[in-house]
Amino acid sequence: DGGITQSPKYLFRKEGQNVTLSCEQNLNHDAMYWYRQDPGQGLRLIYYSQIVNDFQKGDIAEGYSVSREKKESFPLTVTSAQKNPTAFYLCASSMVDSPLHFGNGTRLTVT
Amino acid sequence: QQPVQSPQAVILREGEDAVINCSSSKALYSVHWYRQKHGEAPVFLMILLKGGEQKGHEKISASFNEKKQQSSLYLTASQLSYSGTYFCGTEIPPAGNEKLTFGTGTRLTIIP
Numbered sequence: 001d002g003g004i005t006q007s008p009k010y011l012f013r014k015e016g017q018n019v020t021l022s023c024e025q026n027l028n029h030d031a032m033y034w035y036r037q038d039p040g041q042g043l044r045l046i047y048y049s050q051i052v053n054d055f056q057k058g059d060i061a062e063g064y065s066v067s068r069e070k071k072e073s074f075p076l077t078v079t080s081a082q083k084n085p086t087a088f089y090l091c092a093s094s095m096v097d098s099p100l101h102f103g104n105g106t107r108l109t110v111t
Numbered sequence: 112q113q114p115v116q117s118p119q120a121v122i123l124r125e126g127e128d129a130v131i132n133c134s135s136s137k138a139l140y141s142v143h144w145y146r147q148k149h150g151e152a153p154v155f156l157m158i159l160l161k162g163g164e165q166k167g168h169e170k171i172s173a174s175f176n177e178k179k180q181q182s183s184l185y186l187t188a189s190q191l192s193y194s195g196t197y198f199c200g201t202e203i204p205p206a207g208n209e210k211l212t213f214g215t216g217t218r219l220t221i222i223p
Contacts, residue, residue: 004152031208042113042198042213043153056209090152094208099143102152 002027006091006103013085013110021076021106023091030095032074036060037088037105046089049074078108085110112136114201116214123189123221131217133199134181142175142182143200143211146193153198156184186219194221 004025013019025032034046045058049068063082068074074093078085088107092100114135123129133142141160145153159175159182172185186193196218200211 033208040215042215043200044213045209045211048209050209058209097206099155099158100145100153100208100211101155102145104152105150 004091004093004101004103006089006106008106009104011106011108013108015110016080017110018077018079019085019108019110021078021089021091021108023074023076023103024072025074025091025093025101025103026072027093027101028071029093029101030071031093032068033092033094033100034058034064034066034074034076035090035092037090043090046076078110113212114199114214116197116199116217118217119215120218121220123219125191125221125223126188129186129189129219131184131186131197131199131219132181133183133201133214134179135201135203137180137201137203139175139177139180139201140204140206140210141202142173143202144171144173144182144184145198145200146195147198147216148195156197189219189221191221191223194219 007022031050033048035043044060047066049055065077090105091103094100114133117132144156147153175182196216198213198216200213
């Protein structure tokens with residue numbers, strides 16, 4: 001079955017450390033996205049990529065970085081510059097003009 | 112501009128109906144609806160496109176009032192499996208998933 005795999009499900013880090021969240025899809029989708037979800041705030045777009053080796057900032061890109069070296073993979077790095085990194089992170093993919101398919105998310109806790 | 116969803120939360124008994132609303136201050140190209148169960152991925156329900164075309168699945172219906180820039184999701188004869196948080200995502204021209212702005216969600220609880 002095709003889908004999106006995010007790992008790990010739970011991640012704990014100390015403040016000041018960078019951390020990378022994995023996102024892999026085998027749906028052959030061109031576009032991939034990263035969203036952040038906080039209680040009561042819905043989903044907010046961090047970064048998106050429509051083709052390999054190209055990506056664009058979303059609404060809340062500060063303190064995050066991404067890469068898109070392969071069509072299947074879109075890892076997100078939460079840097080120490082992100083002031084409030086504790087959140088639920090969702091990766092999604094889609095074809096053009098098609099609905100988003102989401103992964104099961106990674107819950108990041110930074111203390 | 113983030114769309115406004117109402118109500119924020121609703122509790123229903125199994126078999127009752129519910130309506131969830133999503134309003135925008137901007138002219139919309141489309142409205143997307145997703146449902147998310149706790150700790151899981153949001154799942155696509157439906158897209159409503161400007162001009163009346165509707166794409167989706169499941170036994171859930173929706174409307175899109177372009178003049179009022181709002182959409183309503185109708186859940187009839189609710190089942191326990193309908194529980195979850197419902198998000199609308201609004202898409203403004205020029206369109207594209209990267210242009211989706213999501214509301215804060217409506218938490219629906221179905222009790223036996």
